Amino acid sequence: xxxxxxxxxxxxxxxxxxxxxxxxxxxxxxxxxxxxxxxxxxxxxxxxxxxxxxxxxxxxxxxxxxxxxxxxxxxxxxxxxxxxxxxxxxxxxxxxxxxxxxxxxxxxxxxxxxxxxxxxxxxxxxxxxxxxxxxxxxxxxxxxxxxxxxxxxxxxxxxxxxxxxxxxxxxxxxxxxxxxxxxxxxxxxxxxxxxxxxx
Numbered sequence: 001x002x003x004x005x006x007x008x009x010x011x012x013x014x015x016x017x018x019x020x021x022x023x024x025x026x027x028x029x030x031x032x033x034x035x036x037x038x039x040x041x042x043x044x045x046x047x048x049x050x051x052x053x054x055x056x057x058x059x060x061x062x063x064x065x066x067x068x069x070x071x072x073x074x075x076x077x078x079x080x081x082x083x084x085x086x087x088x089x090x091x092x093x094x095x096x097x098x099x100x101x102x103x104x105x106x107x108x109x110x111x112x113x114x115x116x117x118x119x120x121x122x123x124x125x126x127x128x129x130x131x132x133x134x135x136x137x138x139x140x141x142x143x144x145x146x147x148x149x150x151x152x153x154x155x156x157x158x159x160x161x162x163x164x165x166x167x168x169x170x171x172x173x174x175x176x177x178x179x180x181x182x183x184x185x186x187x188x189x190x191x192x193x194x195x196x197x198x199x
Contacts, residue, residue: 016041016048017065020058025103029110034058056114060124063107067128070094070104078135084143085197091139092188095132095165100175109173133158140196149196157196164191 019040023032034045034055052058077090097105115121136158143149168184 013051013061014065016043016051016058017062020062021066021103021107024106025101028101029106056118056121059107059114060111060121063104063111064124064128066104066107067131071131074132074135078139084139084146084148087139088143088192091136092165092185095169096181096184097169097173099181100173102173105169105173109170129162133162136161143196148198150198152196161191164188 016037020032020037023037023040034048037058038045038048048058049055052061074091074094077094078087080087080090082090111121111125115125137154140149140152140154140157144151144154165188168179168187171179172181172184
């Protein structure tokens with residue numbers, strides 16, 4: 001970010017994104033305001049709007065930044081010299097929320113909601129999700145080729161598994177009673193045993 005002469009230099013974008021994620025983790029997304037975020041990074045709300053255009057765009061860019069960081073961990077897990085089944089378990093572990101109030105998933109849910117009225121949000125969200133889906137399809141192809149998985153259609157199976165993960169992830173992050181990671185993982189394991197893993 002550059003700034004006009006005579007004004008305080010703008011904070012690096014990564015600092016703004018990190019501050020936004022910290023604020024979400026500590027106080028939830030409802031408490032995240034441009035003014036409050038600006039105070040944390042020593043910028044005015046107007047400055048933030050100048051650089052990001054809107055709160056919606058800031059949220060999308062924060063999500064993209066967060067997913068890029070997580071993507072590095074996902075790539076390391078998927079490139080590890082381990083059986084495809086182990087790498088699939090690592091993929092699922094990274095995908096699901098850590099628990100109620102997980103800031104990354106909280107941000108995801110907010111972006112999903114705002115996408116209803118904003119095509120740019122929908123496009124950005126789809127771009128981020130496509131990377132997860134592509135990695136999953138490649139992992140499935142590798143597992144099939146290695147004889148670890150049944151000969152499913154990777155594209156169709158990835159759609160189903162992603163829908164299952166999203167379906168469990170949402171109540172986990174919301175904190176609905178009776179739904180936690182252990183509960184979700186038990187059902188996901190059963191689905192994988194029935195439909196993907198060899199007898």
